[in-house]
Amino acid sequence: MANTTTLARHLVAWSGSTQNGGAQNGGAHLRADIVRTILALADAGLAIADLVAMGPLAGEMAAVRGESNGDTQKELDLRAHDIVVDRLAGAPVAVVGSEESDAPVLLNPAGTLVVAIDPLDGSSNIETNVSVGTIFSILGVEDPTDPAASLLQPGHRQLAAGFLVYGPQTALVLTLGEGTEIFFLDKRPVEPLPAVHGGAGWASPAPRTPKAEFVRMTSPVTVMAETKEFAINASNQRHWAPSIRTYVDDCLAGSDGPRAKNYNMRWIASLVADAFRILRRGGVYLYPTDERPGYRSGRLRLVYEANPIALVIEQAGGAATDGQNRILDLTPRHLHERTALVFGSQTEVRRVAEHHTAPAILADRAPLFGQRGLLRA
Ligand SMILES: O=P(O)(O)OC[C@H]1O[C@](O)(COP(=O)(O)O)[C@@H](O)[C@@H]1O
Numbered sequence: 001m002a003n004t005t006t007l008a009r010h011l012v013a014w015s016g017s018t019q020n021g022g023a024q025n026g027g028a029h030l031r032a033d034i035v036r037t038i039l040a041l042a043d044a045g046l047a048i049a050d051l052v053a054m055g056p057l058a059g060e061m062a063a064v065r066g067e068s069n070g071d072t073q074k075e076l077d078l079r080a081h082d083i084v085v086d087r088l089a090g091a092p093v094a095v096v097g098s099e100e101s102d103a104p105v106l107l108n109p110a111g112t113l114v115v116a117i118d119p120l121d122g123s124s125n126i127e128t129n130v131s132v133g134t135i136f137s138i139l140g141v142e143d144p145t146d147p148a149a150s151l152l153q154p155g156h157r158q159l160a161a162g163f164l165v166y167g168p169q170t171a172l173v174l175t176l177g178e179g180t181e182i183f184f185l186d187k188r189p190v191e192p193l194p195a196v197h198g199g200a201g202w203a204s205p206a207p208r209t210p211k212a213e214f215v216r217m218t219s220p221v222t223v224m225a226e227t228k229e230f231a232i233n234a235s236n237q238r239h240w241a242p243s244i245r246t247y248v249d250d251c252l253a254g255s256d257g258p259r260a261k262n263y264n265m266r267w268i269a270s271l272v273a274d275a276f277r278i279l280r281r282g283g284v285y286l287y288p289t290d291e292r293p294g295y296r297s298g299r300l301r302l303v304y305e306a307n308p309i310a311l312v313i314e315q316a317g318g319a320a321t322d323g324q325n326r327i328l329d330l331t332p333r334h335l336h337e338r339t340a341l342v343f344g345s346q347t348e349v350r351r352v353a354e355h356h357t358a359p360a361i362l363a364d365r366a367p368l369f370g371q372r373g374l375l376r377a
């Protein structure tokens, strides 16, 4: 198949390439460090995928173990965090900023990179056999005397970003700033098993040790500009700002409403799975701010959720905002900062922003909504 290659081969080719279109991925040494870091993250992903695939056989992975930064921590969150830190300790990484650790984890003082990570995204789904994943962002160390500060660079300075999905297919979505690629985990035996046909029927040959490598089967991914599919947790409707309510109302009105087309809705409650679907067939994802205590700045984390997803989506031709502003232009104030997040097909992301900025749309639907409707607290 055209364009088929392994992750390792793809990365080696990229690191040796002279035409390097990715803005900040300058020197050969830095690119080699990025390659080693991505391979370490892929290795961590293999171990986490195995744990996820075992379900309850791996132990009580959904058991609540504590709380970190306002979110519940489950056993699998902590195990995934430990696996990631363990694998990155062997990579040129100075600091890891993880959802599961209040403070950045210091690794290699001479490391040229920092990694921001959500080790296990979609924790609420662990016991339900729904896809979960790992989201990562790779940035350069700006000041070696304070590498943790480099985690707070705006998202457009990411050198690479991506996420793993542990689902029916285990997949790695990756951008090096030159488009977005999807790699699937290949665990087929190294050599094809010969079919042995005996007189009494099919005889099974002895199993071979499976390989485990990520393989790209497709060309770079493109997010369709137009879509008829939106994703939002509708149970929060009464807490939304008017701009979000009117946007969703318009979608729900279908061909009878101002959008003049029927929409479908999907909500997996697993950012990685929703993002993967949008990469494959378009759509728009919304997690706005809302009026609930703890959600006035949104739910998702800017540094290790919104930024890497935004880079992946933009590099695939889509858009990502906090409802109004480009995610990648926001400067994080702290590691665990939350943000509203709207991403996916260009037309819909733009439309959400119009609902926020065009009072005429609101006035048209419900005069009482007036000028409210801020997406970002
Ligand atoms: O349960 P809610 O409010 O719908 O939120 C779902 C969202 O929260 C998240 O689970 C947050 O990620 P974590 O599981 O890493 O905390 C997203 O994956 C998902 O999109």
Ligand SMILES: [Mg+2]
Pocket (backbone or CB within 6 Å): 118, 120, 121, 122, 271, 305
């Ligand atoms: Mg998450």
Ligand SMILES: [Mg+2]
Pocket (backbone or CB within 6 Å): 077, 099, 118, 119, 120, 121, 122, 123
């Ligand atoms: Mg998480």
